[in-house]
Amino acid sequence: MSLLDLKGVSLSFAGSKVLDAVDFSVPAGRIVSLIGPNGAGKTSLFNCITGFYKPQQGSISLDGTETLRMKPHQVTQLGIARTFQNVRLFREMTVLENVMSGQHSRTRAGIIDAILRLPSQRREEAEIRRIAEECLSFVGITEGWEREATTLPYGWQRRVEIARALATTPRLLLLDEPAAGLTSGEKEELIELIRRIRNERDICILLIEHDTGLVMRLSERVSVLDHGVMIAEGTPKEIQSNQQVIEAYLGVEEDALDL
Ligand SMILES: Nc1ncnc2c1ncn2[C@@H]1O[C@H](COP(=O)(O)OP(=O)(O)OP(=O)(O)O)[C@@H](O)[C@H]1O
Numbered sequence: 001m002s003l004l005d006l007k008g009v010s011l012s013f014a015g016s017k018v019l020d021a022v023d024f025s026v027p028a029g030r031i032v033s034l035i036g037p038n039g040a041g042k043t044s045l046f047n048c049i050t051g052f053y054k055p056q057q058g059s060i061s062l063d064g065t066e067t068l069r070m071k072p073h074q075v076t077q078l079g080i081a082r083t084f085q086n087v088r089l090f091r092e093m094t095v096l097e098n099v100m101s102g103q104h105s106r107t108r109a110g111i112i113d114a115i116l117r118l119p120s121q122r123r124e125e126a127e128i129r130r131i132a133e134e135c136l137s138f139v140g141i142t143e144g145w146e147r148e149a150t151t152l153p154y155g156w157q158r159r160v161e162i163a164r165a166l167a168t169t170p171r172l173l174l175l176d177e178p179a180a181g182l183t184s185g186e187k188e189e190l191i192e193l194i195r196r197i198r199n200e201r202d203i204c205i206l207l208i209e210h211d212t213g214l215v216m217r218l219s220e221r222v223s224v225l226d227h228g229v230m231i232a233e234g235t236p237k238e239i240q241s242n243q244q245v246i247e248a249y250l251g252v253e254e255d256a257l258d259l
Pocket residue numbers: 013018036037038039040041042043044045
């Protein structure tokens with residue numbers, strides 16, 4: 001059964017087609033990768049899934065609920081969280097505050113409660129803090145919570161971003177190039193972390209990644225986008241030997257698929 005389902009999704013900007021009738025699904029409980037050459041439309045597809053871009057055609061659903069007309073914060077509430085290609089942590093906020101901010105869309109206390117600092121609001125804030133601390137510990141950041149987040153080493157900032165996404169208690173986590181800029185040691189830790197997120201928290205993972213070695217090791221399914229068209233879907237082994245995929249990558253990056 002699929003958790004995420006896209007059918008016939010088409011997206012254009014000023015008449016130029018970025019996604020062309022894309023059919024795509026993420027089976028429940030799986031780690032899935034979306035690969036493709038630069039400019040293929042991968043990040044645009046993420047933006048459609050999170051409600052940031054509105055495709056002109058098609059349907060997108062999470063566990064049977066149509067999300068196409070939802071606002072981004074409603075999509076987050078439904079259970080889809082993401083990280084960005086370039087780390088986007090809030091400046092002048094601590095590590096802990098950044099992760100707490102991830103739960104903003106889920107808070108229930110109203111504005112009157114907030115102004116009066118009613119017990120209900122204090123309880124909710126304490127709960128938000130508890131979840132943020134738990135998520136930071138889960139990603140391996142057990143100290144430095146009061147440091148300004150953007151002063152942390154780059155690899156740590158990526159983890160804080162993942163913790164912030166986890167704090168929204170998603171069912172599906174989208175990771176946009178999570179290994180970019182990481183050392184080989186940090187990449188190994190990332191593989192371990194992603195597996196733990198799926199295995200221990202039962203969260204489905206969809207990642208965009210250019211490090212195809214990492215993709216082939218980590219993914220259970222791989223989908224390939226080329227010029228806005230989904231050209232292949234299969235196991236890592238099937239994708240590595242798919243002629244259309246090899247051709248899409250030829251001339252783009254040597255040894256792109258570690259063939
Ligand atoms: N808001 C926008 N307005 C106009 N064009 C856009 C917009 N967003 C994306 N595009 C275009 O859509 C195409 C696909 O871009 P996208 O960033 O989705 O590709 P990608 O596969 O993620 O690339 P990369 O691997 O380099 O990150 C590009 O030609 C880009 O210029």
